[in-house]
Amino acid sequence: MRIAYLHQYFNTPEQSGSTRSYEFARRLAARGHEVHVVTSDRDPDSRGSGWTHASVAGFQVHRKAVSYSNAMNPIQRIRAFAAFALSSARFTRQLRADVIFATSTPLTIFLPAWFASAWRKTPIVFEVRDSWPTVPIALGYLPNPTAQRLARALERKAYRRSAHIVALSPGMAEDAVAHGADPHSITVIPNAADVELFDVDPSRGREWRRSNGIAEDAPLIVYTGTFGAANDVEYLVDVAEAAVKIDPRVTFALIGEGARLSAVRERARDLGLLGGTVRILSPVPKSDVPAVLSAADISTSVVTDNPAMNANSANKFFDSLAAGRAIAINHEGWQADLIRDREIGLVLDRTDVSAAAAQLLRLATDRTWRESAHRNARLLALEQFSRDDLAALLVETLERAAQTD
Structure with missing residues (x-):
């Protein structure tokens, strides 16, 4: 079948950021499906303002020039979301796909999917990567009541119009x-x-330490990801002050x-x-x-203090499992339950940074505990979060959706 895979912020392994869509798209292609990532x-700036097209790992990638960065303010981001939704709608419709797989964020990714399926009854599978607009509203990014009502209306339309919904965590499903x-x-x-x-x-880990001037015996705490308001990486700086x-x-x-x-x-x-205890790379x-x-003793995933963030499904958490590294987070929710149940790391005290620092150092320097957490993390990765197993579930979901009228 022909699949239109809509993801505004698609990355390949040569780029930084999530590669979920890349990994799933190549597995869909290996299954024999014709996959078009939009x-x-x-x-x-250097490539013009139109569409570019490339074959990647057995599938097609169609890119529309729409500037975006994590440093944009909310208004600039909304403009980027709207610009992509408008430009990709017509292109996606021309693909005449058998099924449309639209993955958020942003929520506006549903708009081109909806347009492309209109009057053709093409089934849509909508993927919820973050609970939009619940999270933006909770964090104050969408304060205008009218904008909130419009966002909620689009959300309801997405859920009701889609043949199926994929959620990245139990909390997002709820x-x-x-x-x-x-x-x-x-x-x-x-x-x-x-x-x-x-x-x-x-x-490779030892070489990474050497190339960054980090002693082999230094307890190393790593963060890899976005430095955004929702992430509160400043928390880790405060923990570092107590830890040193x-x-x-x-x-x-902090990378x-x-x-x-x-x-x-x-x-x-x-x-x-800066430049000593804390390295910003x-x-x-x-x-x-x-x-x-591989160089790290502990990997971290942190978010701002808001219950809406507890349902997150951050890639860094799963990368840590795959690497067989202890993971430390500063929030409750399903990941905190996994950490405690499977003994793979720590749930840090969000408000007492001295206590959090003591927790981190005890794990980082207790070789027996640390190595046990590393083994448990790798085992959990294999048992519950194997990319091949989850990709197979997605393939089944899309194939079932394509068979619906």
Whole structure:
């Protein structure tokens, strides 16, 4: 069958960020399906303003030039969302797909899917990567009541018009049901662990430490991801300040970019940590993340203090599992339950950074505990979050949807 795979922020392993759509698209293609990824070129200055087309790993990628970065303010982001929705709608319709798979965020990705399916009854499978607009409303990104009502109306339309819904966590599925989705039309397919990608020789981790001037015996805490308001990476800087008082060797490597990058850097500088205890490094391609995590004692995933964030399905959590690394988070929810039940890391105290620092260092320096957490993480990755297993579930979901009238 021909699949139109709509994802505004599609990445390949040569880029930084999530590669979920890449990994799923190539597996759909390997299954014999014709896959067309419709996405954006976020840095189009050198390549013009039109569409570009390329064959990637057995499927086609169609990119429309629409500038975007994590440093944009909310109004700029909304304009980018709308621009892509408008430009991709006609193109997607011309593909005449058998099924349309639209993955958020943003929620506006449903608009081109809806247009492309109109009058043709092409089934849509809608993937919820974040609970939009629940999260933007909760975090204050969408304060206007009229905008909130419009967003909720689009959300309800997406749920009711879609043949099936894929949610990335149980909490996202619950939020979808609360806002109009049929619970019998939802499949939870979380982010996945690419175990083969992260199965690297330990020498790569040692080399990464050497190339970044980090001592081999230094307890190393790593964050890889977005520096956004929803992430609260400043929390890790504050934890680092408390941790270095306990163990001067400790190093926090914070890797990424985003709207809060300058604030995080300034916070580390003000505390006298920048360049020493706290290293702020540029984002790396997904293909380089295995070396980073191989070097780490503990990987982290942090969010701002808001219950709406507890349902997240952050890629960094699953990368840590695939790499066989202990994971530390600062929120409750389904991932916190997994950490406690499977003994794969820590749920840090969100408000007491001194307590969080002591927790991290105890795990990082207790070899027996740390190695047990590493083994448990890898085992959990294999048992519950194998990319091949989850991709097979997605393939089945799309094939069933394509057979609906």
